[in-house]
Amino acid sequence: MARDDDRQVYEAGKAEPKWQRLWTEKGCFETGEGGERPASDRPTYYVLEMFPYPSGRIHMGHVRNYAMGDVVARAKSAQGFDVLHPMGWDAFGMPAENAAMERNSHPAKWTYANIDAMREQLKAMGLAIDWSREFATCDPEYYAQQQALFLDFLDADLLTRKSATVNWDPVDMTVLANEQVVDGRGWRSNAPVEKRELTQWFFRITDFAEELLEAIDTLDGWPEKVRVMQRNWIGKSRGIEIPFALTAPAAGIGAVDCYTTRPDTLRGASFLAISPEHPLSIALSEGNADIAAFRDECRLAGTSEEALEKAEKRGLDTGLSVVHPVYPEKTLPVWIGNFVLMDYGTGAVFGCPAHDQRDLDFARKYDLPVVNAFHMPGETADVGTEALVPAKTEEVVYTEHFAGLEKATSNAGIDTTIDWMEAKGLGKGQVRYRLRDWGLSRQRYWGCPIPVVHCDACGIVPEKKENLPVRLPDDVTFDRPGNPLERHATWKHTTCPACGKEATRETDTMDTFVDSSWYFARFCSPRAETPTDRAEVDRWLPVDQYIGGIEHAILHLLYSRFFARAMAKTGHLSPDSVEPFRALFTQGMVTHETYSRKVKTNEGVERDVFFTPDEVTRGEDGVMRDAAGEAVTVGPTIKMSKSKRNTIDPEEIIARFGADTARWFMLSDSPPERDVEWTEAGAEGAARHLQRVWRLVTEAADKLGDTRDPATGTSDLRKTTHRAIRAVTDDIAAFRFNKAVAQIYGLTNAVAGDRGDDPAALREAVETLILLMAPMTPHLAEEAWAALGHERMVVETPWPEADPALLKDDRIMMPVQVNGKKRAEIHVDADADKSVVEQAALAEDAIQKLLAGGSPKKVIVVPGRIVNVVL
RNA sequence: GCGGGCGUAGUCCAACGGUAGAGACAGAGGACUUAAAAUCCUUCCAGUGUGGGUUCGAAUCCCACCGCCCGCACCA
Numbered sequence: 010m011a012r013d014d015d016r017q018v019y020e021a022g023k024a025e026p027k028w029q030r031l032w033t034e035k036g037c038f039e040t041g042e043g044g045e046r047p048a049s050d051r052p053t054y055y056v057l058e059m060f061p062y063p064s065g066r067i068h069m070g071h072v073r074n075y076a077m078g079d080v081v082a083r084a085k086s087a088q089g090f091d092v093l094h095p096m097g098w099d100a101f102g103m104p105a106e107n108a109a110m111e112r113n114s115h116p117a118k119w120t121y122a123n124i125d126a127m128r129e130q131l132k133a134m135g136l137a138i139d140w141s142r143e144f145a146t147c148d149p150e151y152y153a154q155q156q157a158l159f160l161d162f163l164d165a166d167l168l169t170r171k172s173a174t175v176n177w178d179p180v181d182m183t184v185l186a187n188e189q190v191v192d193g194r195g196w197r198s199n200a201p202v203e204k205r206e207l208t209q210w211f212f213r214i215t216d217f218a219e220e221l222l223e224a225i226d227t228l229d230g231w232p233e234k235v236r237v238m239q240r241n242w243i244g245k246s247r248g249i250e251i252p253f254a255l256t257a258p259a260a261g262i263g264a265v266d267c268y269t270t271r272p273d274t275l276r277g278a279s280f281l282a283i284s285p286e287h288p289l290s291i292a293l294s295e296g297n298a299d300i301a302a303f304r305d306e307c308r309l310a311g312t313s314e315e316a317l318e319k320a321e322k323r324g325l326d327t328g329l330s331v332v333h334p335v336y337p338e339k340t341l342p343v344w345i346g347n348f349v350l351m352d353y354g355t356g357a358v359f360g361c362p363a364h365d366q367r368d369l370d371f372a373r374k375y376d377l378p379v380v381n382a383f384h385m386p387g388e389t390a391d392v393g394t395e396a397l398v399p400a401k402t403e404e405v406v407y408t409e410h411f412a413g414l415e416k417a418t419s420n421a422g423i424d425t426t427i428d429w430m431e432a433k434g435l436g437k438g439q440v441r442y443r444l445r446d447w448g449l450s451r452q453r454y455w456g457c458p459i460p461v462v463h464c465d466a467c468g469i470v471p472e473k474k475e476n477l478p479v480r481l482p483d484d485v486t487f488d489r490p491g492n493p494l495e496r497h498a499t500w501k502h503t504t505c506p507a508c509g510k511e512a513t514r515e516t517d518t519m520d521t522f523v524d525s526s527w528y529f530a531r532f533c534s535p536r537a538e539t540p541t542d543r544a545e546v547d548r549w550l551p552v553d554q555y556i557g558g559i560e561h562a563i564l565h566l567l568y569s570r571f572f573a574r575a576m577a578k579t580g581h582l583s584p585d586s587v588e589p590f591r592a593l594f595t596q597g598m599v600t601h602e603t604y605s606r607k608v609k610t611n612e613g614v615e616r617d618v619f620f621t622p623d624e625v626t627r628g629e630d631g632v633m634r635d636a637a638g639e640a641v642t643v644g645p646t647i648k649m650s651k652s653k654r655n656t657i658d659p660e661e662i663i664a665r666f667g668a669d670t671a672r673w674f675m676l677s678d679s680p681p682e683r684d685v686e687w688t689e690a691g692a693e694g695a696a697r698h699l700q701r702v703w704r705l706v707t708e709a710a711d712k713l714g715d716t717r718d719p720a721t722g723t724s725d726l727r728k729t730t731h732r733a734i735r736a737v738t739d740d741i742a743a744f745r746f747n748k749a750v751a752q753i754y755g756l757t758n759a760v761a762g763d764r765g766d767d768p769a770a771l772r773e774a775v776e777t778l779i780l781l782m783a784p785m786t787p788h789l790a791e792e793a794w795a796a797l798g799h800e801r802m803v804v805e806t807p808w809p810e811a812d813p814a815l816l817k818d819d820r821i822m823m824p825v826q827v828n829g830k831k832r833a834e835i836h837v838d839a840d841a842d843k844s845v846v847e848q849a850a851l852a853e854d855a856i857q858k859l860l861a862g863g864s865p866k867k868v869i870v871v872p873g874r875i876v877n878v879v880l
Numbered sequence: 881g882c883g884g885g886c887g888u889a890g891u892c893c894a895a896c897g898g899u900a901g902a903g904a905c906a907g908a909g910g911a912c913u914u915a916a917a918a919u920c921c922u923u924c925c926a927g928u929g930u931g932g933g934u935u936c937g938a939a940u941c942c943c944a945c946c947g948c949c950c951g952c953a954c955c956a
Contacts, residue, residue, distance in 0.1 A: 232884095233884075233885095234884050234885070234950085234951080237883065237884060238884085238952075240883095241882090241952055241953095242951095242952080244952095248956085267956080269956060271956075282956090322954075346954090347954085348956095349954080350954070350955070353954095353955050353956075354956055355956095358956040359956085360956090361956095365956080366881085367956090368956090441955095443955065559951085563952095677903085677904065678893060678903085678905080683893095684949090686891095688905080690905055690906070691892085691904080693905095694905060695904090697918095698904085701919090704919085736902090747892090747894090747903085748893090748894070750903075751893085751894070751903035752902075752903080753903090754902085754903050754904070755903065758903090761920095822899090823899090824898080826898080826936085826937070828937085829898095829935095829937040830937090834899080867936060868936090869898090869936055869937080871937095874896095874898050874899095875899075875937085877937060878936085879937090
């Protein structure tokens, strides 16, 4: 039997490619740049999602991230902004080299193939992206400009070369990042990692520590969480450096400098602890087998978090002693402590057991004195097994008027002591930061070559700008570990840009974080012959809305903030753009249930075998089973990951339901900053809603015919429509996409329930519904818009405006409470006087009964909200 | 240890200090159907982690505790 409702099924598979093609043909999302198209006089809006690493396929996290950015881009565009919404590829990095090794191929080949595949996947999402600005950071055109920036930074003293300790993998013959060292071994080679001193390039980010810290206060469009993380990372501390003179110089060292933030506890100092890597420890170990052995032990101990947690606080008495700077009659023993870090402070601390738990544990263990520096007011008890560590804002009584102190907060005590000690020449007040300079040298091939030359005669010589880019050679092999640039037959042999003699190129490449520290600026003029075009960056930057994962809360964002400052210093950016991201939104992860079963291996060890969502089905009894019918355990809902096999492939979802469904579901229910759980039922529900909207539209289109009369009157449907406009507009602006979605459901229900007696109002409602949905489900919106008889596309249609007159009611219901409990309802004019409302409330039977003839103590009328009668 | 966040129907989530319910998922019943799917209609379900406090009124503000998540951390 032929079905007559065939047209009521919305076929995303047909509609989506069609509209994507039409958008592209019309260049709907291309943003004018300089000469290509005249810059519009509309206000600009730059929305950017963190660009992806081209791993090969997009994942659901990308879908969520880019769906959010697309909602913002499309809504802002409809609201009259000239929107810049670009996309590119963070394309350098190790996975490409690993893939090249595995396949005996070339990183570029793998990377560009991945980019092609992922571009198609992103295009299938129907994103409003200006693809004409696309670039990959591995494009020579991009890294040439990055090299130019490097040279300008070098010239402006924003870079330095110094020796640093790095993790060295002796098998892969490369430097490893801390994250790549697992339990002291290289994550790939599994070889024990060595510490090596290498001369490396550093960005002088620490010169900006104070500025980067202070400016955090201005980032009011950022999540508080990220601001706190950045503050902590910079880690400003104020303290004092105090030299402790050795009673007898040893190994040519006369004093040990200690840095402390708590000089007010100096009276309680009872020992000095120095790092095993401290110069004094090293010097002493030369002639002392015990010390040498202790140092070796410390070096071998794990540095993982877990190892540190469990590691015992151990020490070794050097036999040396120092003079207490404030009480010269006292001497303190010098210990080597395994808990003292060489790379924080001076690598030496004084131990104050009375007011530091770790020091107390150490003192008890090695039977060192415990001397109090202060006690709580009214108490004099000595410290037992717990150190006395009050909040710095609490008042304490300092012992023996140390530094002239008596009763003061520790904060005040610290200030006073620093001044007092400085005046006496006992130490020097200091501000320190935890932030370290950013080492950017990587002994890798697939990165941006550092454009300098090593010349025997001239030293380090920057490459000339006209010789840029220093290109990566194509003819490299990955059949051996190590850096192919190092062993390439000819690449590194060049001539000195200064003297013209034979010289060698730097074979290190840049950290990939460099690539992502300025790409947002490059998008403003991606083909410029200089890193930026000042007119363009001044027009677009700072980025109005940046969206990405919380995992980049520290490094990427901090580096970008540094880069913007460095680029401003070198004239590539306006000083007004030193904060590159006006607003930041960090979206939550996409999670899914896990499915597993315990399996015994041949060795008899139990381990979990995981199943993908495709491999399991829920039986009628509610039990999950694999293809063979065996039950599997439904595990916790966690971030989608390959190892737990709980991933859903966006491409399959788009093929099955369409991109709009995937987008809609991603934006529904969960607030965008929280994790969202992908469920089959949820996806089906989203698809059902889109079908319902399509059905309503096609039904309405029949009913409405060619009506073009503007809607008039104040019917409930019109009020619902205009309230939805207000709410959705506000919710999108505030990143409450889940609420915007809920509002749209409400409007949909209103349209579905309408009897159609006012065709103009119904048309207004349906058209509004489509326009409000358009940022989230753009294809369905276009298809529906066309079905309603429009010739202009939705992307060319302005955002609907709410009529203020329809946002308020004439008569409203107000609940009446008695002592905070609801007892009655009254209906009054919306603008009724308080006294009128009060009269009406008190006149209610239920209220009269409770009053029982008496009069209320108080009547509180909150206009438009509630009446509370207090008895 | 320090810091940040979150606890509301079976689930995901709403609720300027003002009637705990906008919305979705799931469930139940019904209509349509030979039946099912789809669709439509109706409907059940919590007093807001716990204990105090402030207030006319607290999910919301304050304090303490419990639980979960995240970040940093031998940081001197």
